[in-house]
Amino acid sequence: MKRKIVAVIGGRRCNSKVEQTALEVGRIVAKVGAILVCGGLSGVMQAACKGASTCKNSLTIGILPGDDKEVGNPFVDITIPTGMGLARNILVVKTADIVIAIDGEYGTLSEIAIALQSNKPVLGIGTWDIKGVRKIGSLKNLERILLKFLKEK
Amino acid sequence: MKRKIVAVIGGRRCNSKVEQTALEVGRIVAKVGAILVCGGLSGVMQAACKGASTCKNSLTIGILPGDDKEVGNPFVDITIPTGMGLARNILVVKTADIVIAIDGEYGTLSEIAIALQSNKPVLGIGTWDIKGVRKIGSLKNLERILLKFLKEK
Amino acid sequence: MKRKIVAVIGGRRCNSKVEQTALEVGRIVAKVGAILVCGGLSGVMQAACKGASTCKNSLTIGILPGDDKEVGNPFVDITIPTGMGLARNILVVKTADIVIAIDGEYGTLSEIAIALQSNKPVLGIGTWDIKGVRKIGSLKNLERILLKFLKEK
Amino acid sequence: MKRKIVAVIGGRRCNSKVEQTALEVGRIVAKVGAILVCGGLSGVMQAACKGASTCKNSLTIGILPGDDKEVGNPFVDITIPTGMGLARNILVVKTADIVIAIDGEYGTLSEIAIALQSNKPVLGIGTWDIKGVRKIGSLKNLERILLKFLKEK
Numbered sequence: 001m002k003r004k005i006v007a008v009i010g011g012r013r014c015n016s017k018v019e020q021t022a023l024e025v026g027r028i029v030a031k032v033g034a035i036l037v038c039g040g041l042s043g044v045m046q047a048a049c050k051g052a053s054t055c056k057n058s059l060t061i062g063i064l065p066g067d068d069k070e071v072g073n074p075f076v077d078i079t080i081p082t083g084m085g086l087a088r089n090i091l092v093v094k095t096a097d098i099v100i101a102i103d104g105e106y107g108t109l110s111e112i113a114i115a116l117q118s119n120k121p122v123l124g125i126g127t128w129d130i131k132g133v134r135k136i137g138s139l140k141n142l143e144r145i146l147l148k149f150l151k152e153k
Numbered sequence: 154m155k156r157k158i159v160a161v162i163g164g165r166r167c168n169s170k171v172e173q174t175a176l177e178v179g180r181i182v183a184k185v186g187a188i189l190v191c192g193g194l195s196g197v198m199q200a201a202c203k204g205a206s207t208c209k210n211s212l213t214i215g216i217l218p219g220d221d222k223e224v225g226n227p228f229v230d231i232t233i234p235t236g237m238g239l240a241r242n243i244l245v246v247k248t249a250d251i252v253i254a255i256d257g258e259y260g261t262l263s264e265i266a267i268a269l270q271s272n273k274p275v276l277g278i279g280t281w282d283i284k285g286v287r288k289i290g291s292l293k294n295l296e297r298i299l300l301k302f303l304k305e306k
Numbered sequence: 307m308k309r310k311i312v313a314v315i316g317g318r319r320c321n322s323k324v325e326q327t328a329l330e331v332g333r334i335v336a337k338v339g340a341i342l343v344c345g346g347l348s349g350v351m352q353a354a355c356k357g358a359s360t361c362k363n364s365l366t367i368g369i370l371p372g373d374d375k376e377v378g379n380p381f382v383d384i385t386i387p388t389g390m391g392l393a394r395n396i397l398v399v400k401t402a403d404i405v406i407a408i409d410g411e412y413g414t415l416s417e418i419a420i421a422l423q424s425n426k427p428v429l430g431i432g433t434w435d436i437k438g439v440r441k442i443g444s445l446k447n448l449e450r451i452l453l454k455f456l457k458e459k
Numbered sequence: 460m461k462r463k464i465v466a467v468i469g470g471r472r473c474n475s476k477v478e479q480t481a482l483e484v485g486r487i488v489a490k491v492g493a494i495l496v497c498g499g500l501s502g503v504m505q506a507a508c509k510g511a512s513t514c515k516n517s518l519t520i521g522i523l524p525g526d527d528k529e530v531g532n533p534f535v536d537i538t539i540p541t542g543m544g545l546a547r548n549i550l551v552v553k554t555a556d557i558v559i560a561i562d563g564e565y566g567t568l569s570e571i572a573i574a575l576q577s578n579k580p581v582l583g584i585g586t587w588d589i590k591g592v593r594k595i596g597s598l599k600n601l602e603r604i605l606l607k608f609l610k611e612k
Binding site: 035061079087090095 | 461462549
């Protein structure tokens, strides 16, 4: 059976508390056996990939806006340099079975909207308050929720 | 001098009141001399193009998600069939100097987010309440506001 | 009836003889009443737009790889800044009813291939020798050929 | 160190001899330790993925034109459903460090052109005869050539 894919989306700049959250989310994504896909840059994306990389058999995909593979953060295993700018946001979302949004600004909002338009489940952690996003108050239950969602897909 | 371009975004399904609004917005866009760009389909998009078409020298561009030019609404003058699905939303926004959002669902939300991320002014009429969107309560002042924004660009 | 659209494709660098050809091709496209679409940059693209601009009621569209409208050549009437890099080549081709390739390197080759894959007629002037491209030896007959093709579409 | 990525491009329909070649090419790509990326569909793409799947630790990525993950061939490990039609060809090429073209029609030609435009090495097996493509006469030496190219990148 194919491994499920979870997108972690969020800004390329974030404070250390958000970074800590993203690190833990990435670790949980890898722990439940899913592949992690993200925008491949810094901030939330880097922290999530770093968190995943602490688990055995983790796999991370970074879908970059630019053409240069070297721009991807060092914890990305597979780099996809699209050269398509904002259109890469769509690819991140479409690649995923579930989307986890952490913090973030307008770029993250566009990805949340694309995910909801594409009928993908969106879990939100301290992010935009949009109808359809399932708010996750604490990371304690994330592993359980993720496993449940991944089984349903 | 190049003609300014105004995007009108909104759902492909809408009620008759929203349609009436879109029709009037399209007319005003054309009246102030701007080119109207939209997603080229039905609902708000078709009504806006129809409204524009009632003005002399109007010009409307429809950027379609699919490959088939014939799917564009009959009031589109120039059809761009992208075959790129949701990525066409980005093109609609990037083509415009100003974005007017009317009503709409998740697709419209993604376009609002992309516009704000790209630092384009967004005027909102009965649409998503997002920080950065300038709410327009009545169409009475739209012509004046539009002229002011277009002069500043 | 909607105006037909003709794409003129070719390199952003060209010698003065090719430039002269592109200028004349652009003029003919506008003369037969078609809208000219191109990649919006310099070289063949700029010369074709300039040629078109010498005709009354001409209309030129430049679909740019980058995000910056100002990069478009001065003879483009409608600028579409895609920010999608090479993917803009696909948009140029898809927007057109007929493609005219002049000179050009690998970028032009990719556009020829996309056009043929999309079943668009491709006229070639001193360009890649690919099965399916109709070679035009002299510009004398281009107006007649173009009118014939546009009527068939 | 990141694993290198090799694209295998070619038509979605092919005869059994070409299929045999693609199968063997896919096997060699996996054997040298590279990740295989392709368009994810049938024909050359499926055969290459199948060939790769016979090796331990192989990994295959299928970048689909459509939205539906289920359309990918059964030997794809990671499916990226772009919904961007022909623009997915660009993504296949950009993801790769080296491109191997087998047989193919206009779609393959566009990918060869995009690869050469992007300065990626292109190895050709019974495919379009384009300046810049390195023709591979026999698969005997492919493993050695591939290892050499991958080391240089």
